[in-house]
Amino acid sequence: MAKQTITIYDVAREAGVSMATVSRVVNGNPNVKPVTRKKVNEVIERLDYHPNAVARGLASKRSTTIGVILPDITQMFFASLARGIDDIASMYKYNIILENSDEDVDKKVEVLENLQAKQVDGIIYMGNAVDDRLREAFKAARTPVVFAGSVDDKNTLPSVSIDNKAAVYEAVNKLIDNKNKKIAFISGPLSEPVNGKFRLEGYRLALSEAKVDYDENLVFETSNTYEDGVKLASEIASTTGVTAAFVANDSLAVGLLNGLQDLGVKVPEDFEIISSNNTSLTKMVRPQISSIGHPMYDTGAVAMRLLTKLMNKEEVEERNITLPFDMVFRQSTK
Amino acid sequence: MAKQTITIYDVAREAGVSMATVSRVVNGNPNVKPVTRKKVNEVIERLDYHPNAVARGLASKRSTTIGVILPDITQMFFASLARGIDDIASMYKYNIILENSDEDVDKKVEVLENLQAKQVDGIIYMGNAVDDRLREAFKAARTPVVFAGSVDDKNTLPSVSIDNKAAVYEAVNKLIDNKNKKIAFISGPLSEPVNGKFRLEGYRLALSEAKVDYDENLVFETSNTYEDGVKLASEIASTTGVTAAFVANDSLAVGLLNGLQDLGVKVPEDFEIISSNNTSLTKMVRPQISSIGHPMYDTGAVAMRLLTKLMNKEEVEERNITLPFDMVFRQSTK
């Protein structure tokens, strides 16, 4: 009963054909007479033959596996993207190798080499900071790479994301419309282009259009965690005149919200908040948080679809895809 | 400049040794003279040689890849487990292929076959319902399988989890101590052993020890979503006499909490809640929710460690590992 691995060769023998023919049947090659195809398929069924994907990969140089590099799968934003990726990937019969990078450059490069060794057919990269070393490694890679949820600010690589500048611009405009004079910008590391470049640009644009001077004391750089949001609350509360904030991450926003409320600040009466991403968190807290609706699942799905095209060497009309976002207003804004 | 793949053969030629020796160096085989090792390593460095993992897998029949099957990566519970798994996996140089099963039996079986074809060295299974067909497939698999976060109720497969019965027993005891007479049991599908068997047993044990009759009208079966928690609130509120609930999932508990509060029910004054898992959600809502502290990350990590042992055919003292849990009391209980 020792499960002897049965190979294409066994099938060939049983069916009285050559292994080449079996291979053709398995791969759906049309050049095989219906009769033989049927015969081979019966044997395959009877022997319960399953092609060995590793041998296949070696022979064909394609692994039907793609690599997904992300900072941390426990962050809802990335998990949602990953889910979108996986659904489309399995639709196209690809598997996903997941790698948590913790936004650590050395780890990213290591992980990338690892993925290459495993002969992945393509890579989806999520994360914000793109170090030059990594960018070079991506370019040198024999395999296509797609950015999901962020763009390479040098814009040299395919990507799928929303227009973060426009989104923040809208959000801040809303806060301006609500008569807020001093509006804080709160985000993770400004070294990450999505924060330090795109979002901040949207923020500044909205301010300047409203003839409000940009004040860098209103820009708060922190991490994306709930805890840091809570901590930040007292600092925000003691900054005179600030009555609203754009917060670049939902967890962070929830932390700030709770922290402020614990200090007796009333939201939205005394302070308005708009966050980014519109994860389920925004609906779970009270007051519910207004947020930029980021199509997370779709971003992953579209990125994966784009990757299939690139892997297939199809012509692609646009390598940098911008998905629409929407604004979801809830109780944290007036 | 066309990146010609360089093989072990190139290295051998350059270094003036046989490919066997190069292979030995690469794999850290001690039977190679330090001088040759040095020479080979220099060539490897110079040519920037990277072993092809696929060819390696074919020759050695080991892929240094493991499969992870889980219901849905966007659920925090599973994401946390996955993170623990991945960290230990990469510590042992394994990669992870992720598969979302959506708790669909057909999909699970398909996914399992897929993983086998890819020659994974081991599998970690998360999820609650274990269908007979799947169990048989697991047993027939040539590769070890470890359950993480749940146990096969037939107890035939290795697993890592907490003692859910004891945990719920403690939770319900707390509610009993707080003078609650009618305590609801709210969970996802009772067909899943973790709910219908272990947790329910803990609930019933606590009740019977307190000489409280078991009332099946107090057992609510739903899904694990926030939305269903909200919906359930009115039903709970209209069930006369119920003043507390054990809720098997944090999202569900948050939904219930918000739903009840929207109906004017005061928590914990009028109604007490203890949830399970103690994910970050429990701290983000107000009042914060008391919860069973489930060591999610550790469960994943330990499961992966156990799997490495099994893959390595090491002797394992205990195939069914029970991790300790703790009770975290917050404002949703008196």
Place this chain on the structure above:
DNA sequence: TGAAAATTTGATAACGTATTCATGGCAATG
């Protein structure tokens, strides 16, 4: 110093598939 033992090394055969190229058969064509 010489033989035996231990250590290093190399040649070669798997691993299980895809692919190329040659060939045989058969239908269509004149």
Place this chain on the structure above:
DNA sequence: CATTGCCATGAATACGTTATCAAATTTTCA
């Protein structure tokens, strides 16, 4: 009926490694 051309098939090889076993080299020790 002979010829052309196409379709279906098979033989052989490549993919890049690991693993086995024998050969070569070095070390040990009497």
